[in-house]
Amino acid sequence: MKNSVFLASAFLMLTLSACSQNEDDQTAKETDQLLTSDWQTIADSATEQQVNMYMWGGSDNINRYIDEWVAPRLKKDHDVELNRVPMNDSQDIINQLVDEKFAGKLNGSMDIIWINGENFKTAKDNDLLWGSFSGQLPNFNDFIDKDAPEIANDFGEPVEGLEAPWGKAQFVFVHDESKSPNPPKSTDELAEWVQENPGQFTYPALPDFTGSAFVRHVLYETTGGYEQYQQPAASITDLETRLEPMWDYLNSIEPYLWRGGETYPESLAKQDQLYASGEIGITMSYDPALAASEVLKGRFPESTRTFVLDGGTLSNTHFLSIPFNSSAKAGAMVAINEMLSPEAQTAKLSPENWGDLSALDLNLLSLEQQDAMNAVDLGVATLSLAELEEHRLPELSSDYIEIIEKGWLQHVAKE
Structure with a gap:
């Protein structure tokens, strides 16, 4: 009797499982038809x-x-x-x-x-x-x-x-024009600005998305442009050597960063707080209208403006x-x-x-x-769509980003 009950129960479970599978298959078939x-x-x-x-x-x-x-x-x-x-x-x-x-x-x-x-x-x-x-x-x-x-x-x-x-996004730098009316327009000019204004610049620690994007700008500007990277990272046999000028640049400005470069903001939100309180003079965003929004909320000073590098900024x-x-x-x-x-x-x-x-x-x-x-x-803090369009640069593929983020921890954060 117990065996009969067991067999009946097993048969019922198999039947229910088969029905459920059939229903799932039918549902999948019906939804796939939406594609045509x-x-x-x-x-x-x-x-x-x-x-x-x-x-x-x-x-x-x-x-x-x-x-x-x-x-x-x-x-x-x-x-x-x-x-x-x-x-x-x-x-x-x-x-x-x-x-x-x-x-x-x-x-x-x-x-x-x-x-x-x-x-x-x-x-x-x-x-x-x-x-x-x-x-x-x-x-x-x-x-x-x-x-x-x-x-x-x-x-x-x-x-x-x-x-x-x-939607589309484009990287911009954010500054207070009442304090820095002529912001840097290249990474070379940025390095000069950082040295002339010690403690007034930093960037979020990688792998923060915006901090990583800032480092990619340094890559483009210190190694001869983006064109060479429009191929899989694995196909560049000397990639490690090509990245060296980027690490050298980042290490050269580190002593002049906020808190002497001993630590970095853990996120863009933390960095924006430093800018809002006046502790640093430049922040950054991959949202070109974020500064205008922060001004509307009263978080950023009304004299906040955005700028891009003459050589362009990343967009995606x-x-x-x-x-x-x-x-x-x-x-x-x-x-x-x-x-x-x-x-x-x-x-x-x-x-x-x-x-x-x-x-x-x-x-x-x-x-x-x-x-x-x-x-x-x-808003006055946002660049015109035409100016942004004229300064758009293509992004790197994800294989480069992983290499750069791991490399930053090794070559910058640990040194």
């Missing part, structure tokens, strides 16, 4: 879906833009509920997806993720992303220059439709993607498409909302849409 469906079918499928958007949550402005501008419009216009899920770091998002992939979790909690650079490459290499969806989005097709290098590639990695561009594109196990892929597509609309991108450009540069190609917008975007008041 017409847009109306996708929009209809998205109705009443809840879309969980996992993203770095460290900016009040960005959070408010999502919660108060994007989410209400999605609900009103598409009956899609957008739920922002804040994360401390984008790497945490990737780590969670890796765990879910390993565990075979097919119905995940993430529907949209905000990533770029190393995190995108990791997600792509580990099959953590759903599929080539961006070509299905009307706003992507209508307003994005899909062949532009900064759109087709993410830190040197081909995008292949796995993510859609959300940040993207939105859909994980392999999203439970609301149609809703995610509709939400991303909405965030690529000219209206959403124009609102995002305003420092009062975010101040993030648009991912759209202005030449593809109507005259009315162009006028609306050009009418956005970026």
Whole structure:
């Protein structure tokens, strides 16, 4: 009798498992069809879906833009509920997806993720992303220059439709023009400024994203430009030798840095606090409108301005993607498409909302849409879009960034 009960239970478990597997396979098949469906079918499928958007949550402005501008419009216009899920770091998002992939979790909690650079490459290499969806989005097709290098590639990695561009960023330096009316316009001039103003400059300790970006500018300017690095790091046999001028420069200015270079701010937020309190005279940002936003909040002095190097500054594109196990892929597509609309991108450009540069190609917008975007008041602390565009430099691929960040710990932090 006990054996009969055991066999019956085992048979029931196998049957339920098979049914569950069949349901998962059917769901996967139906969602994959979205990659070839017409847009109306996708929009209809998205109705009443809840879309969980996992993203770095460290900016009040960005959070408010999502919660108060994007989410209400999605609900009103598409009956899609957008739920922002804040994360401390984008790497945490990737780590969670890796765990879910390993565990075979097919119905995940993430529907949209905000990533770029190393995190995108990791997600792509580990099959953590759903599929080539961006070509299905009307706003992507209508307003994005899909062949532009900064759109087709993410830190040197081909995008292949796995993510859609959300915005662009460009590195700027931030200073108080009442204290330094003629800021340095090259790393050589910066070294002179640092020596003439001891204790007034520093940069976040690597691997902080902004601190790492500052060091990459030093690489470009001390080793002959970016062009030589537009190939895989492994193909440069003398790379270690080529990096030496960068380490020499960083070590040469270290004694004149804040606290004599004995320590570095642990994050950009800490560095910005030093600038806001007047302890240092220059800070930096990979967000060209952040300074204007900080002035509006009263955190930075009104005499704050931004500048770029004459040789240019790094720029990149940040993207939105859909994980392999999203439970609301149609809703995610509709939400991303909405965030690529000219209206959403124009609102995002305003420092009062975010101040993030648009991912759209202005030449593809109507005259009315162009006028609306050009009418956005970026604030006196923000450089014009034309000046930023004229000074854009391409980013390094992630293999270089890993080498530089490890090298900084060895050649600068430990010396």
